[in-house]
Amino acid sequence: MENRSQMRKMANRHFVLNAQAVCVFTSRLVEELKMRFVRILGLGSALALLPALAAAQDEADHPTxxxxxxxxxxxNCQICHQPGQIGPMSFTSYDEVRPWAPLIQLKVANREMPPYQYDRDTGVQELKNDWRMAQEDIDTVVAWVNAGSPMGNPEDL
Structure with a gap:
């Protein structure tokens, strides 16, 4: 009988030790899983921000x-391209300009617009109302169209 009682005590102690080991193992496992979750969540958040960061960088690199x-x-354009003027389309807002951006790029890069042609090498160069676009402005329009014609921040208008 005493043997049986002794065996029960040993079994109970063995059970308690195993239960403690399971608790320690489980708590360590839970902590490890929490850390993995936090790492995955952090990585996911970083990956989710990449497009926004790329867009912000892209906007900083290109004209808007x-x-x-x-x-x-x-x-350079609105003197003719507004309601009631000679230009066939209005360029008074982004929504009006955006559909025409590729054509604007072509006409400006080829110096067909504005439509006043001057010889850049001979004759009078200092004109009172010189409508020739500066090369810097032409380059800006070309870069803007090549970047997809982004609006940018409306507060910058």
Whole structure:
């Protein structure tokens, strides 16, 4: 009988030790899983931010309508391209300019627009109302169209 009692005590102690080991193992496993989850969550968050960071970087690298191109359009195009004027389409807003961006790029790069042709090498070069676009402005319009004609931040208008 005493043997049986002794065996029961040993079994209970063995059970308690095993239960403690299981608890320690389980708590370590839970902590490891938490750390993995946090790492995965952090990596997922970083990956989710990449497109936004790329867009912000892309906008910083390329001209936007709001920051640069709107001024060029106002100074060089809107005298004719607005309601009631000779230009066949209006360029008074981004929504009006955007569909025409590839054609604007072509006409500006080929110096067909603005439509006043001057010989750049001979004759009078200092004209009172010289409508020739500066090369810097032409390059800005070309870069803007090549970048997909982004609007940019409307607050920059």
């Amino acid at each position: 309508y709001a920051k640069e191109v709107s001024r060029i359009i106002q100074d």
